[in-house]
Amino acid sequence: MKGNHQQTAVDTDTTPQPKKRKNISTDQWTAIAFLVPSLVMIGVFVYGFISWTGYVSLSNWNTLAPDFSFAGLSNYIRLFGDFRFQSDLRNTLFFTVFFIVGVIILGLGIAILLDQKLRGEAFFRNVFLFPMALSFVVTGVIWQWLLNPSTGFNDFLAFFNIRPLWYTDTNILAGFQWGEIEFGIPVAIFAVVIAAVWQMTGFSLAMYLAGLRGIPDELREAARVDGASESQIYRKIVIPMLKPITFSVIIIMAHISLKIFDLVYAMTGPGANFVTDVPGLYMFETTFRGNFYAQGAAIAMIMLLFVAIFIVPYLWNSRRREN
Incomplete structure (x- = not known):
């Protein structure tokens, strides 16, 4: 009886036991040692410089x-209040809009065509992806020649008595006075948009093509059984399912367009009356040339x-x- 009483006392003991300290393993210390230099560099050269x-x-x-x-x-x-900076904001606005729209429309359109299992798909896919291997500087030099009013495309268009001024055009479409500038669509900015869209369409093409290949064929077959046409399948099923990809493309292309510098620097410079100028170019010239x-x-x-x-x-x- 006495033994049972002692056993019960032991079982009902609720005295908190000290927690065992977990020692950091060698692998964890190794991981920390590898991360610390990167974190320090990011802290100094990114957030510190900002x-x-x-x-x-x-x-x-x-x-x-x-x-x-x-x-x-x-x-x-x-x-x-500066004329040039106001021009830069106008140019950036329209460049961003036309650039994003062009990349999305062309990328999605070409992806849909390649998704039809056409013969030579791999060849055409590589052709459209090739411009992404070039830098914006190379792209700027190429398109500067192609869109030069005296050479390039204009040699061909001259047969039809057409000679666009391309990036040397100073006209503003649908312009009205706004602050110090004429607010409207700078005609010259379309030349820069063409070059930028040519280079970055391959990116949106790759993303859209991956998204199309990820859509189950069963969904399309079910829609066909219900009597939907191919255009209805793309409009009501396929394209809505690609919305996350479209959102990602918009964000990435907007990031590129808002800080664009090298393409404009190599292709047009500020342009006459700053019709192709952008904030990145203005910052470079203000800081490193104007001090x-x-x-x-x-x-x-x-x-x-x-x-x-x-x-x-x-x-x-x-x-x-x-x-």
């Missing part, structure tokens, strides 16, 4: 001699803000889907 650029944009450093005295938002206010470091930093921060407007919601939405 912070430094923001700090310089609020200073009076607009000469060769550093001047870090606080200037507030004066550099930003001066920019938004207006604070104003150049302000342009860079505005470009970063424009890119963040597209990228941050996309990353946030992707994170919510994963959770």
Whole structure:
């Protein structure tokens, strides 16, 4: 009886036991050791430099001699009242719109054609993907010659008595006075759009083609059994299912267009009356040729803000889907 009483006392003992400390394994320390240099480099050369650029944009450093005295938002206010920067915002707006629309329409259209199991599909797929292997500088030089008013395509169009000015055209379509500039569609920007779409259509083609190949054939067969035509199948089933891909293409192409520099620099430069100028080119010339470091930093921060407007919601939405 006494033994049973002692056994019960032992069983009902609720004294908290000390938790065992988990030691970090050698593999975990190795992983941390590999990650730390990358994290430090990112912290210094990405976020550190962004912070430094923001700090310089609020200073009076607009000469060769550093001047870090606080200037507030004066550099930003001066920019938004500047004729060239207003032209850059106009050009970027229309370039982004036409560039994204062109890449989506051509990429989706070609992907649908290649999805028909045509003979020589691999050859045509490589042809459309090839421009992505080139840099924007090479693309700019090629299209500068092709769209030169005195050579290139105009040698052929001359037989029809047509000679477009391409990127040298200073006309503004549907223009009206807005601030310091004539707000409308710069005709010259279409030349840059053509070159950019030619290079980046392969990217959207690859994404759309992968999406089309991922749609089960059973869905299409079921729609055909119900009497749907091929056009109805694509309009009401296939294309709606490609919306996530379209959203990704829009985000990536918007990111490229908002910070475009090398293509414009190699192909047209600012253009007459700044009809093909973009913020990236203005920032380069302001900072490294004009030595207006604070104003150049302000342009860079505005470009970063424009890119963040597209990228941050996309990353946030992707994170919510994963959770």
